[in-house]
Amino acid sequence: MTTVAGPETAAQTEGTSAGLRSLLRTGIDDIRSGNLGVLPIVLALVAIVVFFSFSATNFFTATNFGNVIIQMAGTTMLAYGVVFVLLLGEIDLSISYVAGIGALTVAELQRPGSGPALSGLIAMPLAIVACALIGTAQGSIVAKIGVPSFVVTLAGFLIWQGVIVYRLEQPGSIIIQDRWINYTGSYYFSHLAGWLIAALVVGGYAVSVLSGVVSKMRAGVTVPNRPLILLKVVALAVAAFGVVAICNTAKVQGTPLGLPLAAVIIVLFLVVLTFLAKRTTFGRHVYAVGGNAEAARRAGINVPRIRILVFLISSVMAGIGGIILAANVNSVDTNFGGGTLLLDAISAAVIGGTSLFGGRGEVRNAFLGGAVIATVQNGLNTAGYNPGTIYIVTGIILLLAVTVDTVARRLQARAGR
């Protein structure tokens, strides 16, 4: 994935055909040296989609495509946070029930009658603040006192589950009636709005990429591989407009649907968090601490601060995910945050290629992993498989993904040095 410096690069960017050839060569070199990037996971996703398209009649439909997006949204939010925690080489086991706390808080705050009956527009930020406080507290215990994150967040797992059960024991569940909260799970944009959003995403990406190239050229440093950049912009355009095109043909009982709000939330956080991880000093320091905490400390990085902020991000993303998950079912009950939510979120990050040992991973890993898990679960459901099959298949995919990555890394270690 690194750009190659030196006189060769200047020559490579001269002609387009030469550029394409070099692009191909870089790709082959990358694969040979074990730097697989997102290729295996994308191929796996394609294979899964093809498989279910043939084995389940209702799978490959526009409506179900929208369903998959909505289903993956909540878990993917949690997984985004997991990426940051794993980058540090830590773990956060509390996220599924912190998500529950986020959901419980909005449900409680919007509750009409004896509840405060706040608008969702106020309830959601307040719930996220509550989760931020939880993350800060857990992160501080890890970073300042030095209790292992496994233990701190395992305690969090139990405590927040306890809070949810304690509060919901009596009513059993709280129904969410606020439309703003429910929109996060069920709002569809109009067809025109969908197209505009796709145009905005592609345009924004093209502009940011272009400004990056210009500033690099102005500084006279390594000019990145231009055909590759063009290819990426084109691929994104195809994907964005493709998604909107499919969503816009979806109908439920004659009512046309469109691009789900959940899709925009997924992409928005993907962009914002990728920016945070890759383009800011904070993100750089997260990678540094995950790679070598002692070196980071000696370089003057405030390591405890980075750790606390990462656990804060993890809890905030969990809270946001929890709100979306609650909106999907319009309620919160005593089982909220249980089941496979925690492991799905961690699996999503890991399947996508994030290392458990810190320092390696990207936010988009969680996006792709989340898509894989949601697609598999949706496909198996649609095809009418026993729920047990879903766990087994998810487990096998997780094992396969990490094995492929491990083998690839070993090849890389052999090729390098």
Next chain:
Amino acid sequence: MGASTALLDSPVTDTPLLELRGISKSYGSVQALTDVDFEVRAGEVMALVGDNGAGKSTLIKCVAGTHAFDGGEIYFEGRQVEIHGPKDAADLGIEVVYQDLALCDNLDVVQNMYLGREEHDWLHRLKEPPMEQRTAETMKSLAVTTIRSIRQPVATLSGGQRQSVAVARAVMWNSKLVILDEPTAALGVAQTEQVLALVRRLAEQGLAVVIISHNLHDIFETAHRITVLRLGRNVGLYERVKTTQQEVVEAITAGKPTKVSGIPMTAAAPQ
């Protein structure tokens, strides 16, 4: 040999850049340093040698600000200064290259060079192009040519290349004094040579360099002067052209404290 030409070319001045007077330091009941004097001039490579536990690393940590010392004075560019933390040392222009744990393997060369001091705008957005440019310039000025791409992760570099990155990082910050604690301890012959050449180049560029090493061959190839510590005390200060390895080994293993009269051994030493 390269070393002797470096000796002639170096712009060595007579006033010390860094001067330590009567430094003492104890770890609880262990007296690690007793009344130690030390100096290094701009454009000079000063070696700091001594047996295991002689107090070399401790002395360096006092200068780097990671440890507080109990007694003594520090003069930098002729002024008395106080060093209370790594930041104070960095502000003076003192950079330390630690033997281990200095780089993040998962980050590339540029990212390591700027670790903790990234260039950014008000939004804390990283400014990659200037960082990449300046890294390339620094590498070029130090004639570090074996690294193919400054955008490759440090994990893919050899030991010598990694050490070169660590040294280059120390130099990039307009530092005046670079301290290297056993920079060649883990390196093979060719890579050691590479790092030593880099060390000589630093001095040629007018920096003061302190190098700690157990390898007298390395020392005699790079250093202008040699300070010997034994059991936390000064036992000798030698000019590299006027001494022999034999003499230095004797000082390391059986040297008598030189501070009894209050005057270190060499005529060149100011007092």
